[in-house]
Amino acid sequence: MPTSAAPVPAVAAQSPTTRKAIANNFRELTKDPKKLDEAANQLYESLLEDAVTGIFIEVHHLRKIGNLSALDGVAEESAHRICDVPNLDIFGVSTAKKAIDCTCPNCDRLVAAARFAPHLEKCMGMGRISSRIASRRLATKEGTSASSNSSYVHSGANAGGTDDEDDVDWSSDKRKKKSTQNSRNNGSKKNNGKTF
Amino acid sequence: MTIFNAVDKFTMMSGDRVKIKDLLSSRLTECGWRDEVRLLCRSILQEKGAISSFTVEQLVTEVTPRARSLVPDAVKKELLIKIRTIFDENEADDIDPEEA
Structure with a gap:
C-alpha cells in the first residue's frame, strides 16, 4: 500500500487533461479483452x-x-496441569470423601462436621426443645444431690452464656414437667379407674 | 505507460480501487486467511527468530508465495469477476466525463 498511497492526492490534484489522458489510456486498454484480463x-x-x-x-x-x-x-x-487420573480430581487430590469430625467443646464428643451445628444447639441448650433436653441432661449429670441454684451456676459457666430466660425455662420446666407428669399419671389413674 | 500503471491510476482516480480493496480484505478476514498467514509468520519467526540476520525482507519473500496459494479459489474468482464488472461499468461511463 505505501507505494500506491502516495500517488492518490497527486491524481486527485491533476488537471483535467491528465485525467483525460488516464481515461484514454484505460479505454484503449479495454478494447483488447486479452489485455483487460491481464489488467484484472x-x-x-x-x-x-x-x-x-x-x-x-x-x-x-x-x-x-x-x-x-x-x-x-x-x-x-x-x-x-490438569490431572487426568481416575479417582483423583483435576488438582490430583483424591475424590474419596473423608469424614471431618469436630470435638464438641461442651461434651467432648466427636461429632461429624455436618452434624456439628445441630448437635451444638442441642448440647448447649439453645432453642426451646433442646434447652429442655440439655437442662435435663445437666441435671442428671450434676446428680440429684446438688441444689437447683448451684447447678444453674455451673451450667451457665459451662455453656458459656445461657441467659436468664433459659434459667426461668429451666426451673419452671422442671416444675411443670413434674406437675404434668403428676397430672397425667393422676388422670390416667383416674381414667383407668373409671374404665376398668 | 504500462498496462498495470494505467489500470492502477484509473481505478484510483475513480475510487474503485478502495472499494475492491475493502471487499478483498473483508473476504480474506471472513475465510480466516488473515489468521492463517499470521500463524504462518509466527511459526516461521519461531523457527528463524534465533538468527539475528533474519530480516523482514526475508520473511516477506518466504511467506508471500505461500500466502498467495492460501487464498481460497472462491474469493479469488469473486474478486476477478468484481474487477471485470467494474471495468465494464467504467467503459460505459467513460463517455460522460469526455462530454462534460
Whole structure:
C-alpha cells in the first residue's frame, strides 16, 4: 500500500487533461479483452500484495514491541496441569470423601462436621426443645444431690452464656414437667379407674 | 505507460480501487486467511527468530508465495469477476466525463 498511497492526492490534484489522458489510456486498454484480463489479474495481485504487506507490518510491529512473545504466552508449568487420573480430581487430590469430625467443646464428643451445628444447639441448650433436653441432661449429670441454684451456676459457666430466660425455662420446666407428669399419671389413674 | 500503471491510476482516480480493496480484505478476514498467514509468520519467526540476520525482507519473500496459494479459489474468482464488472461499468461511463 505505501507505494500506491502516495500517488492518490497527486491524481486527485491533476488537471483535467491528465485525467483525460488516464481515461484514454484505460479505454484503449479495454478494447483488447486479452489485455483487460491481464489488467484484472494484475489488479488482483497487487491488492493481494497489499493485504499480505499489511499482515507483515502488523506482525513486524508486534514483534518489535514484544507483544508477539506475549501472545504466545508462557508455557504452562507441569504442577498446574490438569490431572487426568481416575479417582483423583483435576488438582490430583483424591475424590474419596473423608469424614471431618469436630470435638464438641461442651461434651467432648466427636461429632461429624455436618452434624456439628445441630448437635451444638442441642448440647448447649439453645432453642426451646433442646434447652429442655440439655437442662435435663445437666441435671442428671450434676446428680440429684446438688441444689437447683448451684447447678444453674455451673451450667451457665459451662455453656458459656445461657441467659436468664433459659434459667426461668429451666426451673419452671422442671416444675411443670413434674406437675404434668403428676397430672397425667393422676388422670390416667383416674381414667383407668373409671374404665376398668 | 504500462498496462498495470494505467489500470492502477484509473481505478484510483475513480475510487474503485478502495472499494475492491475493502471487499478483498473483508473476504480474506471472513475465510480466516488473515489468521492463517499470521500463524504462518509466527511459526516461521519461531523457527528463524534465533538468527539475528533474519530480516523482514526475508520473511516477506518466504511467506508471500505461500500466502498467495492460501487464498481460497472462491474469493479469488469473486474478486476477478468484481474487477471485470467494474471495468465494464467504467467503459460505459467513460463517455460522460469526455462530454462534460
